[in-house]
Amino acid sequence: MSASEMTPISPARMGMRPMIWTKGDWNALFGFGTNILVNMLVLTGLLQFVLKMPPEIVFGRILPAVGLMMFLSTAYYAFLAWQLAKKTGREDVCALPSGISVPHMFVVTFVIMLPIGASTGDPVQGWEAGLVWVFFQSFILMIGGFVAPYIRRITPRAALLGTLAGVSVAFISMRPAFEIFTTPVIGLTCLAIILASWFGGVRYPKGIPAGLIAIAVGMIIAWGSNLFGLGYGGMSLEKLGASVANFGFEIPMPAIDHVFHGFKYLGVILVTAIPFGIYDLVEAMDNVESAEAAGDHYPTTRVLTADGVVSLIGCLMGNPFINAVYIGHPGWKSMGGRIGYSLATGVAVILLAWCGIIAVLLALIPVVAISPILLYIGMLIGAQAFQTTPIKHAPAIVLALTPHLAAWAKLLIDNSLAVAGTSAHALGMEKLGAVGVLYHGLEIMGGGAILVGLVLGAIGVFVIERKFTHAAAFALAGAVLTFFGFMHGEMVGIAVTPGVSLAYLVVAGFLFGCAKYAAVDTVDEAPMMEGAHPAPAE
Known part of the structure; x- marks a missing residue:
């Protein structure tokens, strides 16, 4: 439910002419x-x-x-x-x-x-x-x-x-x-100007917007640095x-x-x-x-x-x-x-x-x-994502983040190797793996990252909520999307990454089995780290 739905609106204000x-x-x-x-x-x-x-x-x-x-x-x-x-x-x-x-x-x-x-x-x-x-x-x-x-x-x-x-x-x-x-010199200065206003509530003279001040200060530093031969920001009169x-x-x-x-x-x-x-x-x-x-x-x-x-x-x-x-x-x-x-x-x-x-x-x-x-x-x-959802869903949010980190890392690796005139596949997965770069894992996990994050996040939430049938349904959807290349693949097709699709099917079956036969702990809190003291169940 949105904030507007929770807050009663005065009938006198409904239908008013809004300020542009x-x-x-x-x-x-x-x-x-x-x-x-x-x-x-x-x-x-x-x-x-x-x-x-x-x-x-x-x-x-x-x-x-x-x-x-x-x-x-x-x-x-x-x-x-x-x-x-x-x-x-x-x-x-x-x-x-x-x-x-x-x-x-x-x-x-x-x-x-x-x-x-x-x-x-x-x-x-x-x-x-x-x-x-x-x-x-x-x-x-x-x-x-x-x-x-x-x-x-x-x-x-x-x-x-x-x-x-x-x-x-x-x-x-x-x-x-x-x-x-x-x-x-430019970046951190402008960041401080932005954070002080938009997070810290600082008001600048005559109500000048922080974004405008940041840009103006950045331009002054960049162009002023040219006078001293420093060249911050790469500005030039020729350009x-x-x-x-x-x-x-x-x-x-x-x-x-x-x-x-x-x-x-x-x-x-x-x-x-x-x-x-x-x-x-x-x-x-x-x-x-x-x-x-x-x-x-x-x-x-x-x-x-x-x-x-x-x-x-x-x-x-x-x-x-x-x-x-x-x-x-x-x-x-x-x-x-x-x-x-x-x-x-x-x-x-x-x-x-x-x-x-x-x-x-x-x-x-x-x-x-x-x-x-x-x-x-x-x-x-x-x-x-953390502030507007139940705190116990935080692990699911972190899970939803991970495919995007994989896609980002793969992009950096691909661009870097392309500049060097080679590619990850030309170098070989074994050589990359030997120095800790699990490229194939990045490639599979980061393919279709936004859908992967949504499916994994939904499975995580429903598992936390003990709604295993719902979690199984999302795992099954993940299997179908993966089979046709919309997730964990670089192109649309048939059986693009069949092993991952099969894995989602296995997960769906396991979660459905949990819904039907597993004994479930009634304590709402997620398991805590060693040494912590869980609250007693009510």
Whole structure:
């Protein structure tokens, strides 16, 4: 039950006209806006420097379409928040954050667009394949929106939030943390500014948002260090001057012909489109659950359908990146975000994308000044899984974290070996195992991590609750998903990892046997460490 459902609402306040903008929206705008800015800067860098996409495609076609899609998304979620505030009479309703799906951004770049662009010698064909990938993802989201609410009802909150915490710790928190300590003069200073305000309640002069102060201080240190030849943050006047060449005004144009040209790569695309469509469903459910835990209840079907529709519109206008509800709603809400921050972010994105400002910002702001904001969000979401679920479910949350740590570690190993011109399989599992790197275990456990975390977390919760039949059902679901490659595998297929699938079947049988025949201890507390004193059973 959400906080809004537990708190009685005065009939006089129900149906009121909600405020579109509050003081707290400034904090959330600069926090969420800088998060979006970082993602757009990374996206632009991938298009320019990895995919070698022509500037006329990057700044004339893709970024304008990205801007349109993100404006539609943020405006819609601001409208949903306005409706919820009006219906409940509450003033603390916070809009769901949304934008480019970051995991998908890397997957479509490195798994679809880069290989096809490299094999054909034409990055435009890679772009067209990316458009088809999003085309299919959009329909998976729209159809899945009608299934997701049922999945959400039968899945424990600890499993949903636990796997979300895994994404938060591994893929949101770690990179910003490394960036902070790579350039600590900027990173740690900006982190202190953020933590003092958003955790410590410190108010800065004239109510200036902490996110804006952190960015300003980071820029001052970065550019000021150039005067002394230190070069913190990698800023240079040459890069800034060259970026101005991309100024201009570009609006999105239909790219339907490019979408259909990309259908010749359909076989390659579906291998990742289907499992990542399921990833989207689970991720969106997790993030809606996260928002409800923070007091704001949004209908899962409308959220997923909206993501699918705006992604499809973006795709048909030339955007090869899918839209998603973001992790982080409790973070923006805790810093005062309500309705206006979402809509204002959408307007800002349109201006950035349609006017060619992204390239200038890429050369003006040190990314390390923005990293503490992302780390803060990661900290908050990781903590929420433990704070909003029963304390006895904590072991299940930790279990749900582990697949994401495996996926993160595998990614680091793969990227490191690729730079060296080799791979884990070329080196051999025995050599890696001899130095403590159990690569095959990382590969199996990290495949489809978000689903693996959800299934393992749910099994853990139901075992703790002595609901062994429910636990057996999730183990059986894990067996089916694994057999077809949605979990513990790198691709969709038949009998992708049959040994793991069989293991889940054995676990399901064992748990079902526990439900029917096992004698169960009636003490609610989990077994304690040696030397501890358990409370007597009541």
